[in-house]
Amino acid sequence: MREKLQKILGQIWEFIKKVSIPDAIFVAVILILFILPNTKFDKKEYEFVEKRPLATMPNLIIDGKINKEFGKQFENFYNDRFRKRNVCIDKNMAIKAFINCRKENALEVEGVNNWLFYKGDNSVANFQNKVLFSDVELLKIKQNLDILNAWCRKNNIKLIVIVPPDKNRIYGEYYPKHIKKVNPKSRVELLREYMSENSNIEIIYPVEQMFERKKLDNEPLYYYSDTHWTQTGSYVAYKELLKRMKKHYSFIVPIDNADLKTTRMTFKERFNREGDGVDNLKMGGRYNDHDYLVFQNPKNNKKEKKYNLRVTFLGDSFSGELRGWFSRSFYVNSITYNETVELADNFSMALWEDKILSYKPDVLVVEFLERYAYKLLDLYKD
Numbered sequence: 001m002r003e004k005l006q007k008i009l010g011q012i013w014e015f016i017k018k019v020s021i022p023d024a025i026f027v028a029v030i031l032i033l034f035i036l037p038n039t040k041f042d043k044k045e046y047e048f049v050e051k052r053p054l055a056t057m058p059n060l061i062i063d064g065k066i067n068k069e070f071g072k073q074f075e076n077f078y079n080d081r082f083r084k085r086n087v088c089i090d091k092n093m094a095i096k097a098f099i100n101c102r103k104e105n106a107l108e109v110e111g112v113n114n115w116l117f118y119k120g121d122n123s124v125a126n127f128q129n130k131v132l133f134s135d136v137e138l139l140k141i142k143q144n145l146d147i148l149n150a151w152c153r154k155n156n157i158k159l160i161v162i163v164p165p166d167k168n169r170i171y172g173e174y175y176p177k178h179i180k181k182v183n184p185k186s187r188v189e190l191l192r193e194y195m196s197e198n199s200n201i202e203i204i205y206p207v208e209q210m211f212e213r214k215k216l217d218n219e220p221l222y223y224y225s226d227t228h229w230t231q232t233g234s235y236v237a238y239k240e241l242l243k244r245m246k247k248h249y250s251f252i253v254p255i256d257n258a259d260l261k262t263t264r265m266t267f268k269e270r271f272n273r274e275g276d277g278v279d280n281l282k283m284g285g286r287y288n289d290h291d292y293l294v295f296q297n298p299k300n301n302k303k304e305k306k307y308n309l310r311v312t313f314l315g316d317s318f319s320g321e322l323r324g325w326f327s328r329s330f331y332v333n334s335i336t337y338n339e340t341v342e343l344a345d346n347f348s349m350a351l352w353e354d355k356i357l358s359y360k361p362d363v364l365v366v367e368f369l370e371r372y373a374y375k376l377l378d379l380y381k382d
Helices: 002-018 021-038 070-081 085-100 123-127 135-154 187-198 207-214 231-245 267-271 276-280 319-326 341-345 353-358 370-378
Strands: 108-110 116-118 158-162 260-266 291-298 310-315 331-336 363-367
Touching (some): 108 276, 116 276, 135 158, 135 187, 135 370, 158 231, 187 370, 231 291, 260 267, 267 291, 310 319
Parallel strands (some): 158 363, 310 331, 310 363
Antiparallel strands (some): 260 291
């Protein structure tokens, strides 16, 4: 055995002596680049930058049978956990940004006319309509919403579900031109159609209303420097929600924003920061933001009418501006489901039922931003 090993090593040495130094260096570099990423795997469970759980090592054998999805699952595991993954992503984004003369990293990309767009949470693939709900997933979402609706009825609560569109959905004309759609309809559009045909639960997805509002003037519906909608944009959704509520409470009249005093403020003047996009791209102090319409008290000191109805919001940060509009007319409580990483990852109605009941709401508004629509699959666990 020792003689065979010595013979093999001798053959390798003879080969090395024949190889030129540049070739040897090239082979060594390739081997290092191949081996280095495999020397250490990331063991953390959650990616805080991308705000998502990392893929876990799959099992080759499941229930005594070969896992047919092992290859795909292992690829996801490897892509999530190889050594220096985030460094490679950042360098790749920096090179692309330099070549394309735009600012870009793993979380954000600069579009046309200084519009900044969030890239995390699968936002790019969602814009491209790459990831659609399967028939099984559509049925699961319907079943989950049916369960939630039954729970609401049992507790004398009216259920309303709204999915605010992502910023890139409404302002796609300012999105980087190299990012193209691969399907004509988004998964939320298909979900809305499915629910319309198979359930009496309506999914409010105010895309058409947003596009109609855009035609009126140049007032932005989303912030240039941030992923969220403006007060003007959220007002469009507010009116659609009240239109749905009027089916149960015919006396409700939405606030006319023309009756309110207004001023104009930049994002920083209003929130004392420069926006998620600016933060993600580390552009602090170098981004020239626009000013936006901000709605204040009623004109002529007119008192706003408060209906004797309690509304509870269960939603993400997009529900903030909606709550502002609703609080002018209703008694409002709210729960932000992604206040912490754990709750964002493990969202389930079981976490919130008791808290919702403690508010004694007449109406429950469940809000999922478009890129978080997949959470509808997790409303109730099997």
